[in-house]
Amino acid sequence: MLSIIGISQAVFSLINSSQFKEFYLQINIQKAEIMTAMLKEDIDYLLGKGVKIHKLVKMENMLKEVIDVSPELKDISIYDSRNDILHLANKEDAIDFVRSQQNEIKIDQAHSEMDPDFQLKKKLIKTVEDQDAEQSIVEGSIITNISKTVLFDKIFEIRIDSATVLIISFLFMVELLIMIFRIIQSSARTDQSTSKIEFADIRPVTFIFFFSFDLCISFLPLYMEQLYVPMFGLSKDLVLSLPISGEMLFAGITTIIAGWLLDRINWHLPFIYGLVICSIGSFYSWLSPDAYHLLFSRCLTGIGYGLSFMAAQGFVISYTDNKTKTQGLTQLFAGLMAGSICGGAAGAMIADRIGYAPIFFISGILIVVTILYTLYFMRAGFKKKVVQKKTGEESVEKDNKGLKLIFKFIFNRNILSLLILGILPTAFSIVGFINFFYPVYLNRLGETQSNIGRIYMIYGLCLIYIAPLLSKFVDRSDNKKLFIVLTGLIGGIAFTSFYFAAGIWATMITVLLLGISSSFDASRTYALNLKITKTLGEGVAMGIFNLAEKIGQVIGPLIFGLFFITTSVNNTMAAFGVIYIIITILFLLTAQSDKKIKKQNR
Template sequence: MSFKKGALLLGTVMMLLILVLGFTGALNISSFRTSYTDSLVASYAVAGSDGVRNIEYALKYGKPLENFNDMEKILTDIKSISPGIESVLVVSPEGQVLYNHQGKVDSEHLSPEILKKLRVDSLAESDYRYVAFEGKYHIFLPLVDRNAKWVGSLDMVFNDQVIESRVSIPKAESLQYLYILVALAALLLFICHIKIDFLEPDGQLKKKLFLAVVLSILTVAQIAYAGINYYMYRNVYYEMARENTMVTANIIQRDIDSVVSRGVSYNELYGIEKWMQTIIKSVPQIDSITISDDNGKAVYSTDQQGMQLEQSKDSAYLYSLPLKTGGGQNKLTVTAGINISLSREYIKQKSLAIALDALTVLIIAFFFMVEITLFLLVYIKQEVNRMARAPSSEGQRKKIGSIDAEMIRPLAFFYFIASSMAASYIPLIMKDLYQPMWGLPKEVVLGLPISAELLCAALSIIITGYIIERRGWRFPFFSGLIFMGLGLLLSGLAWNGEVFILARALTGIGYGFSWMAMRWLSTSPTQQEEKTRGLSAYNAGIYAGFNCGIAIGAMMADRIGFSQVFFIALMSLLIVVAFAFSFIGKVESEQEEIKPDFIGGRISTFLLDPGVIFFFFLITIPLAVCSMFMDYFFPLFGASVGLSTSDIGRGFLIYGLCIVYLGPWLGGFVEKRLSPWTASLLAAFMTIGALGLFSWRGGTVMAIIAILIMGLSDSFGTVAQNNYFLSLPATQKVGESKALSYYSTVRRLGQVLGPFIFGALAILGAMRSVGLISLACLALLLMFALLSRTFVKSATEVNLPG
């Protein structure tokens, strides 16, 4: 291998290695920061809730919030038991600061940006909320009067440095391990470069050997880094849980001591178990709280088994503090104690999240490594051919265009990374922005952004076909990038549901233009062999980009929020623009001019053909509706049962992996043994059965299994349905290209209907609504099986494309 070629490949591999390990480290650090912030805020909220109870007690007896004489003492007490809190405020619903821990305040207001982030209209419905603004965190606890009316909020403020000081330690350790692993991997790559001959005798690169070596080193480095982070952060999460449990324990100790010191006996602490349960609900690191007497016997416990098993618990997960008791304020002895048990499940879940993130990043890295390496190989091949060629003639110019067309795979890869980043949580964003709209049920409104995007994509695909015939592929492609860029920008800035729907409609227009232009570009060569290779490369790029985009977007959304991901997707789209100008811009059209020979009345003849009608209305549209189980239903269902955005994204990733890795094998296996008609029915029954399975049992596991089955179904079913449709006599008359454009449009229109149908039936409950949809689609599929039998013979006698 030449020095220049080897340096280019090895340099790219090292950059990818640093990117992958750095992304993994950043995810872990970000996850820990989020978890630590949530934990610390929960501990502070416990301290604040004590003051809230005192304030609300006075409010319920008619004391006005605007004239509260003891407020300074209450706020000072909260601040004194909350290390790290800078100030404690009482604010009105409009954001006016009424009091701080130093007394009454005049003419001071919170920033409107804080109130906007807080969404004050729903604060009264929650126990507490917090927002970050200009380097400070504000924890808001609602205050209600005797009529349960929200009259103000307690605002506890602390500096971001409180969190940063704790996060900086594991961050530094993680970076040290990153540097060590990168250095070792670089050394190993260099040794392999020297010792292993990656070139064929004719000078071509041994692709399989090169990819095997590089991916092996990358995988080992990623697994090693993931393992190091797993064990390091497991200990860090344990220490974090103990620290915040200590804060909570001190607050509980103080509150109980203040009651008992007034002469109240332990047997008279009525309602204390209910109070302790509210603390556990707020602080997930705590598993149970037990109060024991002077003999060590449990008197009160949030854990029914804790009354007998408290002593058997691992001391490493048990935090104990003494409690004072006695006959009065002047005669106190330490005779009792409070035992707080740390939650092993919490630490286990956080550790598991680290492992899942590492596995997800490894999958992403695999796709990136394959796609980047293949891109480099094509690029090097182009450079070698360009240098070996004399000044090009017209015939050579076309050859150059054909070689450049191989770049459609990395182009599709980068494009679908950008376009897929937000695909797994569009309904969740609409849920956050929800306001009643046009008299529609809430569940239907949540699906409007998806429906608007798909509808506009379907319409723009139709328009793009006519534009390409007249102006070529460049105009719709780059126009699509502009529309998508505007859609992504507006999606990130959306301040209400209507704006978000408009943003997704613009994104759909851009998607339809660019998707159709790239598809046309992939089939532009006139030779069937090159056309097939181009289309295969395009499809491979689509699924690799989809998988990477979904996973990256979902994991980032958990760390930086939904809106920020749209801006990152927009920056990724700029990479697509630069790539297209650099590597695809010289591609020339080699397709012969398309002469419309199927117009006017003959279009209606095609659309009214019984075989086409059966296929569109009895199988295409029903399956398109079912596909919205993943795009619309699963994100909302997953969020309702506590799945993180990352976990929802991993559900989408399971589907994508089935398409990529099982599709080629299952497709070939089914094609050899079943006719397109039979394979189409089998795939459809699998999809409908997946929904039926979820409706039977429900739950997260069944939802994931349903997505897995749908992935298996689509891995061969899409090709089978495509082949069956192309075998219909009416399709052969109209021509393959025209027929497929109608098929694509009808399928997307079915997807547009999906969110409406799922949303309209949501009133029945998740399981019943999905079950009803699966039964309706099953009935339509059985009708298709009966009515289309007369077309089976023609479907099996024609020479179908592979």
């Protein structure tokens, strides 16, 4: 099936490119004919008044004006009756060959680069009245060449779009097959007890949800720029980061509440309530008339996101053990990133054609579909699963789950190091760069929205295909700390790439390395193995980890927004990479090794 999709997409791409070339030439030849006819009419008029074709002064400037407003034209030139070039205008120059004696090379280039298929030629005619008749004398010609470069660039864009659609099709088909298999398994169960529910059942749900939620991920700051009004006395770059920061802030606050709820109620209630709030927030974003309303709508969406995302992690924790936790979380994040990739790329390409606002409406509708899927296909997991705990891990008194125990948990040496030197900087850098910095950065460099969305796919593909492979090594390894250190080191190196390169290439390298670094992340597995985590309760602990992550995600866009007002964005990014590496080394020195943690847990 996947082969059929690939072959069909490749054939469609070739047919589409061929048809586009045919229609492009047809349309632009018609446009060139109109412009050339207008120029010919003016020149014929001057010739008819007795002006010699060699005496047409500043004619190259008139040709240049036409070229400047016609990106699909390569050049326009005027020749005399002996086929000697007199005037030429292209994207770079406007040349008068009659009065300049140093352009022999350019004359040769003008002749050698002509292609009859991309050329339009009209004769310049001098009309002379001879007694009772008019005599037409050919004085020269005007030649217009259509740009091959522009045509081939557009064909290349079509093929890149086709390749993007092919990748999305593969991802979508894989997730669809997983979803179908899960539905078949669910239908085949005679006993609908929760014991038949598996941690992998959450993957299709997260795919649909994040496909819907991340349709706007590649252009949210750019849409904020469209609706921009001065806010709170902040600079424009900081204002553009507010929707993402507000979304993450309220998501972080909500994760604490969701974590507390997950230790008391089942996962599905906060998950469904979160989806409902997300849907309302997306519809509100669609209707937002200005930046204030957009900011408020994204804060509302963040509340729903925090509830649903935390509840999904709660589902995985409920249906995994110490040997399968990383695999369970990897399944969740694989579905998440597949949905995010498909949604982000699809949203970017659609936004290129219909604008930003309608994407939020589509997002809201698809989130409603996620709710319906959850209610129908995940209902077997709505009953609370009873987790069998080991001897010595019995539930502690409710009093111990108060503020005192939470503070003890947070200020534990390993937890504090993990929060401040591990989770926080990772979240800070990934969301600040991927969700805010690089879309604005590339947009200001003139990159299309489709290309911005495609680069985001690099990060997601790493988490889909590299992370699941690495998660098996993380689960088997007795040194989880090593993988956290690798995450930080590779992430820091990613940002230093801006010292050696710039623009789209530096961005692609950074996104790729951030994707690889995120594939090594073992922070939650490391923390869940701690005795104090089990004492506090995994739900509350996960809520605290997510809160730290959201705090980083809130601060990230704000700080990365300040990078735009520095004297050198590239040097600032490289310096940030060095700081990130130093922070990782501090974590290596302060956090305890897994062996010491195991000894303390005994």
